Amino acid sequence: MGFSKDNLKGIVLALISCGFIGASFIIKKKGLKKAAAASGVKAGVGGYSYFVEPLWWFGMITMILGEVANFVAYAFAPAVLVTPLGALSIIISVVLPHFILKEKLHQLGILGCVMCIVGSIIIVIHAPHEQPISSVQEIWTMATQHAFLLYMGSVIILVIILVFYFAPQCGHTNVLVFTGICSLMGSLSVMSVKALGTSLKLTFEGNNQLIYPKTWFFVFVVAICVITQMNYLNKALDTFNTAIVSPIYYVMFTTLTIVASIIMFKDWDGQSAGNIVSEICGFVVVLSGTILLHVTKDFKRSSSFREKSQFVGGSYTPLSPSLSAGLCSGNGVLEA
Numbered sequence: 001m002g003f004s005k006d007n008l009k010g011i012v013l014a015l016i017s018c019g020f021i022g023a024s025f026i027i028k029k030k031g032l033k034k035a036a037a038a039s040g041v042k043a044g045v046g047g048y049s050y051f052v053e054p055l056w057w058f059g060m061i062t063m064i065l066g067e068v069a070n071f072v073a074y075a076f077a078p079a080v081l082v083t084p085l086g087a088l089s090i091i092i093s094v095v096l097p098h099f100i101l102k103e104k105l106h107q108l109g110i111l112g113c114v115m116c117i118v119g120s121i122i123i124v125i126h127a128p129h130e131q132p133i134s135s136v137q138e139i140w141t142m143a144t145q146h147a148f149l150l151y152m153g154s155v156i157i158l159v160i161i162l163v164f165y166f167a168p169q170c171g172h173t174n175v176l177v178f179t180g181i182c183s184l185m186g187s188l189s190v191m192s193v194k195a196l197g198t199s200l201k202l203t204f205e206g207n208n209q210l211i212y213p214k215t216w217f218f219v220f221v222v223a224i225c226v227i228t229q230m231n232y233l234n235k236a237l238d239t240f241n242t243a244i245v246s247p248i249y250y251v252m253f254t255t256l257t258i259v260a261s262i263i264m265f266k267d268w269d270g271q272s273a274g275n276i277v278s279e280i281c282g283f284v285v286v287l288s289g290t291i292l293l294h295v296t297k298d299f300k301r302s303s304s305f306r307e308k309s310q311f312v313g314g315s316y317t318p319l320s321p322s323l324s325a326g327l328c329s330g331n332g333v334l335e336a
Contacts, residue, residue, distance in 0.1 A: 004129045004130060006076040006077060006129075006130045007076070007077050007078075007081065007127065007129055007130055009073075009076040009077070010073045010074075010075075010076035010077020010078075010081060010082055010130065011073075011077060011081065011085070011124060013069045013070070013072050013073035013076065013077075014069075014070065014073040014077070014081075014082045014085040014086075015085065015088065016066075016069045017066045017067070017069035017070035017073060017086075017089070018066070018085060018086065018088040018089040018092060019066070019089075019092060020062050020063065020065045020066030020069060021062075021063055021066035021067070021070075021089040021092075021093075022066075022088070022089040022090070022091070022092025022093040022096065023062055023092060023093075023096065024059045024060070024062040024063035024066060025059075025063075025093040026059075026093065026096045026097055026100055027055060027056075027058055027059030027062055028056055028059030028060065028063070029059075029097075030055055030059075030100075031050055031053045031054075031055035031056030031057075031058070031059055032050050032053075032056060034053055034055055034056075035049040035050040035052075035053040035056060036049070036050075038053075066089070070082070070086070071193055071197055072197060072201075074190065074193055074194040074197045074198075075194065075197030075198050075200065075201040076130060076201070077127070077130055078127065078128055078129075078130055078131075078261060078265060078267045079190055079191075079194060079257055079258060079260075079261035079265070079267070080123075080127060080128060080258050080261055080262065080267045080268075080279065081123060081124065081127035081128075083190065083253075083254050083257045083258060083261075084119070084120065084123050084254055084258075084282070084283055084286050085120055085123070085124075086250075086254070087116045087119075087120065087250070087286045087287075087289065087290050088116060088117070088120060090116065090250075090290055090293055090294075091113045091116050091117070091293070094109060094113065094293055095113065105296075106296035108292055108295075108296045109292070109293055109296040111289075111292060112288075112289040112290070112291075112292035112293035112296065113289065113293065114289070115285050115286070115288055115289025115292065116285075116286050116289035116290060116293070117289075118282075118285055118289075119282045119283065119284070119285030119286030119287075119288075119289060120282070120286060121282075122278055122279070122281060122282030122285065123279055123282040123283060123286070125278070126275045126276075126278040126279045126282065127279065128267050128268060128270070128271050128275075131265060131266065131267075131269075133198050133202075134202070134207075135202065135207070135209065135212075136195070136198075136199045136202070136209045136212050136214050136215050136218075137212070137214065139195045139198060139199070139214075139218075140214045142264050142265060142266075143191070143195065143264060145264075147263050148260075148263050148264045151259075151260060151263050151264075152188065155184045155185075155187065155188060158180075158184055159181055159184050159185060159228075162177055162180055162181050162184075163181060167181070171235070171239075172239050175236065175239075175240045175244055175245060175248060176248070178232045178233070178235045178236035178239065179232075179233075179236050179245060179248050179249045179252060180252065181228070181229075181232040182229050182232045182233045182236065182249055182252075182253065183249060183252035183253040183255075183256050184256060185225045185228045185229045185232075186225070186229050186253045186256070186257065187253070187256035187257045187259070187260040188221065188225050188260070189221075189222055189225030189226055189229060190257045190260070190261070191257075191260050191261065191264055192218045192221040192222045192225060193222055194261075194265070195218045196215070196218045196219060196222055199212075199215045199218065233245075233249070236249070246294050247290055247291040247294040247295070250287070250290055251287050251290070251291070254283075254287070258283070
């Protein structure tokens, strides 16, 4: 399938976003190390000296630029194309430390990188064209169709149940609770971001959409969804190991976002069965590669942590029961 100009712009912006976001992790990590060396207190144990470290702020600015590029990408290309490409930022955040921070990449991690690249290429080749949209009114019509209202209503009901029933009871023992809330709200936030991005694109082209209350409604929805999403993502990361949270969140968020986009924007309308199957296969390959990358990162952390804990001054020192319990429960001990 040939690329439309809008699809090509979306792909380029998504790749730029991946590059900035992936690099920002390494820059911020170097900034954290530099700040910890200067103050003697690491961020993981309550230090905040990184706030006065220019390198850390450079990393933050890099991440913001990446998020802006990702935001604009949704205005040009379907979410079915843009969202899965986010896996490439994981590759960058894994490969660059191998050369810059001397964090060795596991052989299975290399396989995970290859899988993410191959899956992304398959998705790009078979991705649908962005449907032309002429006004925010048209987007509003898509957002208020019966199928998407049913999806949105289901998401809101599930989030309410998770927040008020499951979160207090098992939120701190079951990783699916917090990540489920983030993913469900994330799918709505991406739809609103795409609607808002398209409205801004039309405005910059001379067709002012800021005069319509519907545009500002989408701004409100984006704010509510993002705040809720970040709140529960922080809860998940604070409670569970990052290597557990990241792949589960990526799989759930990406899957729900694609489903929401297919319902609201009719991304698969007019596509052949072969293209749809190819996109699904590419998506599965990307997800598998992402999970493999995170699992191998966890292997490395666990191995390194155990070596440091068991050998002190050349002699074997058993792990304490509390430390062993922390390793088994995945409660964030490895993230310190």
